[in-house]
Amino acid sequence: MMKFTINRDTFIKTLNDVSRAIATKTTIPILTGLKLDLTADQLTMTGSDADISIEASIPVTQDTAALQIAEPGSIVLPSRFFTEIVKRLPEKEMTITVTDTQQAVITSGQSEFTINGQISDEYPLLPEIAADHSLQLPADVLREVIAQTVIAVSTQDSRPILTGVHIVIHDGALLAVATDTHRLSQRVVRLDGAGDADYDINIPGRSLTELARTIPDTVATIDVRIAENQVLFRLGDTAFFSRLLEGNYPDTQRLLPTEHTTALTVAADAFQAAIERASLLSHESRNNVVRLVLTPEANTAVLSSTSPDVGTVQEEIAFKTLTGDTLDISFNPDYMKDALRVVGPSDVTMAFTSALRPFTIEPAEATSQFIQLITPIRTF
Amino acid sequence: MMKFTINRDTFIKTLNDVSRAIATKTTIPILTGLKLDLTADQLTMTGSDADISIEASIPVTQDTAALQIAEPGSIVLPSRFFTEIVKRLPEKEMTITVTDTQQAVITSGQSEFTINGQISDEYPLLPEIAADHSLQLPADVLREVIAQTVIAVSTQDSRPILTGVHIVIHDGALLAVATDTHRLSQRVVRLDGAGDADYDINIPGRSLTELARTIPDTVATIDVRIAENQVLFRLGDTAFFSRLLEGNYPDTQRLLPTEHTTALTVAADAFQAAIERASLLSHESRNNVVRLVLTPEANTAVLSSTSPDVGTVQEEIAFKTLTGDTLDISFNPDYMKDALRVVGPSDVTMAFTSALRPFTIEPAEATSQFIQLITPIRTF
Secondary structure, three states: OOEEEEEHHHHHHHHHHHHOOOOOOOOOHHHHEEEEEEOOOEEEEEEEOOOEEEEEEEEOOOHHHOOEEEEOEEEEEEHHHHHHHHHHOOOOEEEEEEOOOOEEEEEEOOEEEEEEOEOHHHOOOOOOOOOOOOEEEEHHHHHHHHHHHHOOOOOOOOOHHHHEEEEEEEOOEEEEEEEOOOEEEEEEEEOOOOOOOOEEEEEEHHHHHHHHHHOOOOOOEEEEEEOOOEEEEEEOOEEEEEEOOOOOOOOOHHHOOOOOOEEEEEEHHHHHHHHHHHHHHHOOOOOOOEEEEEEHHHOEEEEEEEEOOOEEEEEEOOOOEEEEOOEEEEEOHHHHHHHHHHHOOOEEEEEEOOOOOOEEEEEOOHHHOEEEEEOOOOOO | OOEEEEEHHHHHHHHHHHHOOOOOOOOOHHHHEEEEEEOOOEEEEEEEOOOEEEEEEEEOOOHHHOOEEEEOEEEEEEHHHHHHHHHHOOOOEEEEEEOOOOEEEEEEOOEEEEEEOEOHHHOOOOOOOOOOOOEEEEHHHHHHHHHHHHOOOOOOOOOHHHHEEEEEEEOOEEEEEEEOOOEEEEEEEEOOOOOOOOEEEEEEHHHHHHHHHHOOOOOOEEEEEEOOOEEEEEEOOEEEEEEOOOOOOOOOHHHOOOOOOEEEEEEHHHHHHHHHHHHHHHOOOOOOOEEEEEEOOOOEEEEEEEEOOOEEEEEEOOOOEEEEOOEEEEEOHHHHHHHHHHHOOOEEEEEEOOOOOOEEEEEOOHHHOEEEEEOOOOOO
C-alpha cells in the first residue's frame, strides 16, 4: 500500500527526464511502463528501453517537491497514459495510493483516476556499475563533443559498430570519432584531471543524442563510470545508463589526409546559406549533388546545381582565402549542411586533394582539434 | 520578357497569403502553380485549387514593396519550389526576368536561379462577380461566426451539403448553422446596414476555415459579393473566392429543443479541463463516451469514464447552478471539447430533456444568439 503526496510541477519535471528512456515499442512489454520506487527518504522513477535507462530521484529534503511519504512501496505504471493524466490534474499537489491489487489511485482536487499497474518485481534491474573508476567531464564540453560527432554516425544496421561514436580516453585526452563511411567527424579535447584513465569504448549514437537532451543546464560537471558493457553518466540526481556496442571500431586515423592541393576559407554561415539554396535544386534531382568549382587563378569559387525537370542555380561564393590548384568537385549538400552547422558561426577551411578524394572541413582557428571529412561524389 | 525588382519581405508576405489556395494535389496540374501578372501599375499573384481562389495585388505605389517594373507580362511558376527559393535568397531585393521560353531567372545578390514556368494563358480564369450587390461585414464578427460554426461541419462526403455552413441573410440578420447530424452549431448576428439583402447560400467549411486564416488583423471591414455559385470576400488588396455548395440545406430549426427538464450552468474553462481529463480514459475505450450524472436533489454533478483495459476516472464538477430532474447521460467528449472551446471562457448553460435526446449548450448570457446541440450516445 504505497502512498505519497507531491508537488505536481516537480514530479512532472522529473517524469519528463525519465520518459526519454521509456520504450514506445519493445519486445519487453513492462518497459513501456514507468517504475516508481518510494523509500523512507526519496521517490525514484525509472524508465528504460533496454539500450538506455534513466533513473531520477526526488529526495524528501527537496523543498519544491513537498514530498510527503505516507507508506513506502513500488509499482510500474503505463507511462504514456499516466503522464497524460498527471499533466492534466487540476491542483498543485497530487496523491498516489497503490492498492494490494496493483491499482494506482491518483487524486488531485475533486479528480480521481484509478489505473491498472504492474508489480515492480517484474521490471528488469539496472546494471550495477562499480564506483571505483570514475571520470569527471564538464557538461558543456560533453554536449559539444556529442553534437559534433553524432551527425556522422551511421543510421544503417548493416555495420552496427558504425551506429556508435568511438571514444578513446588516453594520455589525458578524449578522442571522439564517428563515420558512416561517407563522412567522418572527429573531435579531441584535453581532459584535465583524467589521470591515467585509459578507455576505448563505442557508445550508440542514439544514446548520446538522448544524453545531450537530458543534461540539465544547472549541471556543470558529469560523473562518468565505464564498465564492461555499460556506461553510466551521473547528472545531479539523475543517472543515465547506456549499453556499449561490442566489437572493434575501424581504424579511422589513416583516413585523415595529411596534405592538400587546394584550400578555401569561407564564413561558415554565408556558405551554409549558399549550400541551402543550391540544395533546393539538388533535392529535386535524382543524385542530390552540388558542384563547387574553385579557380584560384581567377579568384572565383562557384557553387551550382541542376535538376533537369526544374531548373538550375549558380552562385559566386564570397570567400576569405582561396589557394592552390584549380578544382571541380561534387558532393552531397546535406553532409555539408550538417558539417557547417556543428562548426558554428566561425570561419571554416576546406582542404582538397582531388575531385575524388575525401576533403576536410575544419574551423579556421587551427587549435580547434575538430576535423570533418566528406567523400565527394563522382559525376563523370 | 516580363521583368521586375521587388522587396523580398513584401513579396513573401503576399505570396504566403495566396499560397493558402494553391493546390498540392489536383487533377488540373497548372493549379499547383502560382500565377504572376505584371501590369504597368501593379503585380498580381493568383493561387487556386478550383474550390478556393485567392488573388492579391502589390501596387507600384506601395512604398514598402519598392516595386520597379521594367516590363509587364505574366507567367505561372511551380509554387512550392518557387516559394522555397524566394525565402532563401540572400538579399533584401530580388529581380525576376521571364524569357521567351517561359523560364524565370530569379536573381538576388550573387545568387541566380533559372526555373521552368508555364504560359499563363493556360491558367483558369477567376469567376466574374458583378459589383452591384455587395454587403459589408465587420472582420471580427465574420471571424467569430466562422470559428463557432465550422466545428460542426461534416467531414464525410456522403452528404456533400453538410460539408458546408448554411448562411441565411434576411431581415437585417445573418444566421449561420452547421451540423454533421451528431452535433449542430448555430450563430445569429444583427447586420446593421444590410438593408433588404436576402441570401440563402452554403459555403464549404474548408473555404471558411481558410478565409478566417487569410483575414489580416489590419482589415476591419470585409466586402462580400454573392453570385449564383460563387462568393467573393474582399479583404483590402486581397480577393478571396469560394465556390458555393449546390442543393438545399436540411431544415435545422425543428431540431432545436423548445423546453428542457434539467439545466446545468458551469464555468466553461473548468468544465473543459474536467472533460479533457475524462477523455483520457474514453479515448482508450472503444466507444469514446463520458458519463455525466446530474442529481439536483443532492446538489451533485459527477463526470466519469471507464476503459476496461486501463482504468477509471471520476470527478465531482463544481457548478454554478443545477436545477430540474435527475439525469444520467453519456456523450462524446470530443464534441463537448469543441463546443466549449468556441464558447470561450464565459459561463455556459447546458439544458437537457432526457438521456437520449439532444441537449443544448449556450453561453449563460441569454443575449448571445449562439446555440449548440450535441446528440447523446446510448450506452444501455
